[in-house]
Amino acid sequence: xKSGRKRAEDRERLVGTLSRVARGEQEALRELYAATxxxxxxxCLRISHDREAAEDILQxxxxxxxxxxxxxxxxxxxxxxxxxxxxxxxxxxxxxxxxAEPLLREDAAxxxxxxxxxxxxxxxxxxxxxxxxxxxxxxxxxxGSAIRAAFFDGFTYAxxxxxxxxxxxxxxxxxxxxxxxxxxxLGDD
Numbered sequence: 001x002k003s004g005r006k007r008a009e010d011r012e013r014l015v016g017t018l019s020r021v022a023r024g025e026q027e028a029l030r031e032l033y034a035a036t037x038x039x040x041x042x043x044c045l046r047i048s049h050d051r052e053a054a055e056d057i058l059q060x061x062x063x064x065x066x067x068x069x070x071x072x073x074x075x076x077x078x079x080x081x082x083x084x085x086x087x088x089x090x091x092x093x094x095x096x097x098x099x100a101e102p103l104l105r106e107d108a109a110x111x112x113x114x115x116x117x118x119x120x121x122x123x124x125x126x127x128x129x130x131x132x133x134x135x136x137x138x139x140x141x142x143x144g145s146a147i148r149a150a151f152f153d154g155f156t157y158a159x160x161x162x163x164x165x166x167x168x169x170x171x172x173x174x175x176x177x178x179x180x181x182x183x184x185x186l187g188d189d
Contacts, residue, residue, distance in 0.1 A: 010035075014079035015072075022069035029066055036080065040087040047091035057094050061087045135185035143178030150175060 014035065020028030040061055045054035064086050072082055136144050146164065149155045155163070161171035 011078055011080075015074045018065075018069050018072045018079055018082075021066060022072070029062065032065065033062060036083055039080065040083055043084055043087040044091045047088065048094060053094060053098070054091070057091050058087070060094075061090050064090065131186065132182075135182050138185060139178050139181055143174045143181070146171060146174050147178045147182070 014032070017028050017032045017035070021032055037058065041054055041058050044057040044061070045051060048054045048057060061083075065083065068086070072079065077085075136148060139147070142164070146160050149160055149163070150157070157171050157175065158168060160175075161168045164171065166174075
C-alpha cells in the first residue's frame with residue numbers, strides 16, 4: 001500500500017503530466033498512458049465485458065484526454081478520478097451505442113428476488129420439526145423406531161419387519177397406530 005507522501009507525489013506527477021499534455025506534448029501523453037493505462041483499461045473492461053472493445057474504448061479515452069487535458073482542474077478533482085470518469089463515460093457510451101445489456105445500478109441487487117425462506121419461516125419450520133420429534137419421542141419405542149426408519153431412512157414395511165424380527169402384519173399395525181398417535185399429538189395446539 002502506498003504511503004501518503006508517495007500518493008501525493010504520484011498525484012503531482014500526474015497533474016504535471018496532464019498539464020504538459022494540454023500543451024500538446026506527445027511524450028507527456030506516452031508517460032500518462034504508461035502510468036494509467038492498466039487502471040483505465042480495467043474500468044473499460046469492467047463496463048464493456050469485452051476485452052477487444054475495452055481496448056478500443058481505451059484508445060478513445062486517450063484521444064479524449066489529448067483533446068480535453070486543458071480542461072482538467074486539479075482543484076476540483078484528482079487526476080486519476082478525472083481520467084477514470086472519462087473512461088467510465090466512454091465505456092458507457094460504447095455500451096449504449098452497441099446496445100449491450102444495460103448496466104445494473106449498484107442498488108439493483110437489493111431488488112433481486114430472494115427465494116430463500118425468511119427468518120420467520122425458518123423459525124416456524126424449526127419449531128415444526130421440534131414438535132414432530134417431541135411427538136415421535138412420546139410414542140412407544142418400537143413404534144417410534146419403526147416410523148423413524150420408514151420415513152427418515154426409507155425402509156419398507158418388509159425390511160422393517162425383517163430387521164425387527166416381527167411379522168409383516170405386526171409391523172404395519174405398529175406404524176399405523178404410531179401415525180394415528182402422531183396425528184393426535186400434532187393436532188393438539
